[in-house]
Amino acid sequence: MLKIGTYEFSSRLLLGTGKYPNFDIQKEAVEVSGAEILTFAVRRMNIFEANQPNFLEKLNLNNYKLLPNTAGASTAEEAIRIAKLARASGLCDMIKVEVIGCQKTLLPDPIETLKASEELLKEGFIVLPYTSDDVLLAKRLEELGCHAIMPGASPIGSGQGIINPVNLRFIIEQSKVPVIVDAGIGAPSDAAIAMELGADGVLLNTAISGANDPVKMAKAMKLAIEAGRLGYEAGRIPKKQYASASSPMEGMSIG
Numbered sequence: 001m002l003k004i005g006t007y008e009f010s011s012r013l014l015l016g017t018g019k020y021p022n023f024d025i026q027k028e029a030v031e032v033s034g035a036e037i038l039t040f041a042v043r044r045m046n047i048f049e050a051n052q053p054n055f056l057e058k059l060n061l062n063n064y065k066l067l068p069n070t071a072g073a074s075t076a077e078e079a080i081r082i083a084k085l086a087r088a089s090g091l092c093d094m095i096k097v098e099v100i101g102c103q104k105t106l107l108p109d110p111i112e113t114l115k116a117s118e119e120l121l122k123e124g125f126i127v128l129p130y131t132s133d134d135v136l137l138a139k140r141l142e143e144l145g146c147h148a149i150m151p152g153a154s155p156i157g158s159g160q161g162i163i164n165p166v167n168l169r170f171i172i173e174q175s176k177v178p179v180i181v182d183a184g185i186g187a188p189s190d191a192a193i194a195m196e197l198g199a200d201g202v203l204l205n206t207a208i209s210g211a212n213d214p215v216k217m218a219k220a221m222k223l224a225i226e227a228g229r230l231g232y233e234a235g236r237i238p239k240k241q242y243a244s245a246s247s248p249m250e251g252m253s254i255g
């Protein structure tokens, strides 16, 4: 089970809801993925106007835990305001803190992310910050009390997969709260590697919504994350420099 704050989930795939070709495909992909946590940009929702169209309207939201995110914020103050807006509208008490520091790379601003997370924790939110793969920043966020740490695999929407597995492994090893690899996943194999490294979950969006067949890709991601987790739990063999026979002959008498 994936435990975040007071919540427990059997799926380790957290799914973004944007950029699908249409809402029917979005619905089908979300359902097939088995995801229980859906994230969305609060800024894109008509949260106080129930009669206005919104991009989650095809989904049965009772089946999911909503994880609003603060996408669009470039300062801690903006992120805090967006988070409070989400809570005031009754969306959820969990928040994905996303404070972007550079519009070209969409990399998170570490200082503002730290500031926003600290304040939102004081306000009683369950806080999941999207962060770079900086090991010490991840530690500082955990020490603040964040309920999960979400280091990027590579820039949002880039599909480059995991560009720094060494740092991710360090973050995972040191962390006592769940580590969810967030952003940059391009293929099911990337998600499987994240899980094999010991991540507690993967958050992704573009790899599914932008696939030629998003529904099929949603299934592939689900299976990859399950397989990666199983592999991690099973414990992989160590890598060796030289061969060792799979059917050793030692101790066998050959007539």
Ligand SMILES: CC(=O)[C@@H](O)[C@H](O)COP(=O)(O)O
Residues within 6 Å of the ligand: 015, 016, 017, 018, 039, 040, 069, 071, 130, 155, 156, 157, 158, 159, 182, 183, 184, 185, 203, 204, 205, 206, 207
């Ligand atoms: C939806 C969301 O929260 C994104 O900001 C997230 O980081 C996913 O990134 P990808 O689209 O690269 O999977």
